[in-house]
Amino acid sequence: MSLAYAAVLISDPARPAVDVGVLALVSRALGLAQPKVLATGIAAEFAVTTADPDDMRAAIVEVVGEAQLDVALLPEDGRRKRLLIADMDSTMIEQECLDELAGALGLKERVSAITERAMRGEIAFEPALRERVALLEGLPAEETVAQVLAERITLTPGAKTLVATMRANGAYAALVSGGFTAFTGPISARLGFDEHRSNVLDVVEGRLTGRVHEPILGREAKLASLEDLISSKKLARSETLGVGDGANDLAMLEASGLGVAFHAKPAVAEAAHVRIDHGDLTALLYLQGYSNAEFVTV
Known part of the structure; x- marks a missing residue:
């Protein structure tokens, strides 16, 4: 038919x-x-x-x-969606926050190699996160995070327009990250998300302990966040749009009404409903049938 x-x-x-x-x-x-x-x-x-x-x-x-x-x-x-659920690192922002934190200790190359393997699905996300966070023990928390946010983090082109346009048309926007609240809080505010969910770095006397609070928000927790939002917002699954780039996003993307692999790792790009390899994040608006005359810019 x-x-x-x-x-x-x-x-x-x-x-x-x-x-x-x-x-x-x-x-x-x-x-x-x-x-x-x-x-x-x-x-x-x-x-x-x-x-x-x-x-x-x-x-x-x-x-x-x-x-x-x-x-x-x-x-x-049903092209226009009522829920945007988005990954943060290398999706809504152009960097991996944990890698940039490691850069303050001269460990960015070492940590980035672990991140890459985890995002490709070559190693499990949760133990990889624990391993990387352990390397940050002793780092001053507040001042290092503030410096990374100010000097190393850039928003992905089209990110603000994507969130603003969908919200102006009645959608709910959730930032769901395997990263950390120290970053998702400020970044979700800058981008205009309705809420953010992520992991919590353990801090004692102002310094990172090298531990992350359990349970870790990883692949299954991202999927659970999608299911929770579908239920709490009383949405049909077809009304949801998920976007991400790494292996820990894949279950969420596959379970979304429209799952978009954005400049993603090969295995993720192959499995997602749609892959965006060239466009910026406004591509997700064109997928929904918006013209640029309908974009909301902030």
Whole structure:
């Protein structure tokens, strides 16, 4: 049975690639109607009726060739979501906070290597987190966190617009991180999230003890947070949008109505409903059918 889909083409706003030529090529090659332009040069969508969205997406990817584009096929029904549940590190911000804390001790390279393995799913998240936090023992907590936030942390392009636009259209936004409340608190406030959930670093007399409070918020806890929000907000699962980049996000992404792997590790990108490899976080708005004229900027 054929259903109605939107075939969405998205590029990095800093390197527009959804040009007239690409759109004409896709339209001619696949016999599609004229596209709806969501943002000139950046995003557009075609109305598609197909029984096999995976095959249609593959056909479009083949047509666009080497163009730096993200392509997604999404059911037209229920595209706009009422819940955004988002990872923080390397998703809503461009860094890994724990790695940056380790940089204050000259241990960033060592800790980053463990982080990378955990995010790829090569080692379990919880023991990897304990191992990394143990290396930070003795670090002055408040002043180091404040310095990292001020000097080392940058918001991912499109993050503020994503949260502001979804909230302005009635969505609830939750930042759910395997990181730490010392970071998710300030960052969720900067980005305009409704709430944040994360781990707590143990501090005694102003210094990190090298321990994290148990239980650790990891892969299963992120999934549990999604389920809790669906229940407490009385949402249908189809009304939820999850975004993340690492292996500890995968259960949450798979259980979301729309799970988006954002500049993600290979295994996560392969398993998620949609992968965004080129666009910034405004890509998640284009996936929902928003045009840039509808964006809310703060």
